Amino acid sequence: MKIEVLKKRLLVFKPFIKPFLVVFLIYVLAFLAVLRAGVSFVDDRGRAIFGYAWTSDFNRFSSTAFGLLMNVNDRLLDISPWPQILGLAMLSVVGVMLTYVFCDKKIKFLPLILTTFVGLLPLTVECWLYKFDAPCIALSVLVSVLPILWWPKKFEKKAVIKFSLISLFCMLVMWTTYQASSGVFLVLCLYMALRDYLKGEKCLDIIKKLMLAILVFVIAALAFKFLLPEPEKSYRSNEMLGFSELILGVWNNFVMHIKLMVGSLNVWQMILAGMAGIGMTILVFWRYRMNGFLVLIIFLVALPLSIGAYLLLVKPPLTARSLVGVGMSFVPVLILATKDIKSFSGYVLVVPSLVLLYSFSMFVLAFGNGLADQERWANYRVEDLVSKLSELYPDKDDVASKKIKIEGDIGYSKVMQHVVDKYPATKELVTIQTTGLSSAAWGLTKIRSYHNRPQVFEENYAYEDYCNPEIVEVRANTYYYTISDNIDRICVELK
16 A cells, blocks of 8 residues: 555656756756866865865855765765766756746746756856765755745645745755855745736735745744854855945945856857847747736846845855856746747747857856866876975975975966857856966865875965075976975975
């Protein structure tokens, strides 16, 4: 009897298998070069050696639990590409859920394909480059989307309680995985309210449901802020704007993020994005008539809201991965605009969006191959430098007694430079921290931790002061670097 019940429940998922595979295939093909390159990206280099998790990074307890569960171990290990594949699978589930909800519990393949904008935006790509963090970030997005499956049809006690409890749990998981996703839940609730209005539901009931969602979100945020312990350390400030500077501060933060997003597109992508925006606007007004103005207003509210809590920070992290939720600001609009297309002219209006999506996929492939070449370039430069240092300082005791100071950056490899020239988003993904050898903290990881050198790196002084030509003598001057030293220090200037 129990087996029969289980079979019936499993059959519920059968209609979603093919849609899931379609979205998953799109993601895997786009990220094939990234997965093949197998490059340890930023934090991955440290985690692969030391296995530390995320509990000290803004109380990301759920990330830690999820990561250790994947590893079935008490420390993290490099089990790539499985975590990235799992992250892409979770994004695929997100796409299916969004399509199902906004297509009125049906799966339509054109809207389904358009949901892949969530993971393929040029800046969002950074989230899925991390071997260790990718599934945790995907989990934060997944749990932010999950509650809308229980969005109350009517404002009734049973439905309200179920939605509230599920949402509260999911928001606590989101806050303790990746806080950059903090805007996703509110954006989707806003679009659910829009969907209800377009279906003719009473405004009072819609407002009640929306207020309930906001209340649950605030409770979870307050619980995260005041009930969890203060993190032991932090690599950036999480100071919030004061009340008197809130409006201007939020506006300035939003403008900075918009500039970052627009600056990540090349000319062709900007043209395609403009054409896609015009096409979708026409479709929205074609489908919803005068309510099209309401759809556009909701989008304009959703765009800043999708950035989440980072808008409230004095110094928000202007990094590519902090925009993980931005795709959610317009994907529901794409679904609402395309779910009922029946004419040839309607399909023509969607073409720019599909071409733009293809362009983003090609960027990911080009970037993945560029990343592989950047890794080759970094390994060559590190090994060349380590070889020269070993030649100049063969005695381990001598090496251990001298602090080393590195200045500069190896820059882009030839292949990566070509990708940078064609895709501006690359500059936000491959920085001084990620070229493989530089004066930045993560730029030192390869030479500091991967070559067994008992070297202490000097981090407290500026290179100009610590390596003043008056106190150090040049020992080697090559095409790639200059090495200087004295009795207690070694200075390396990268070229």
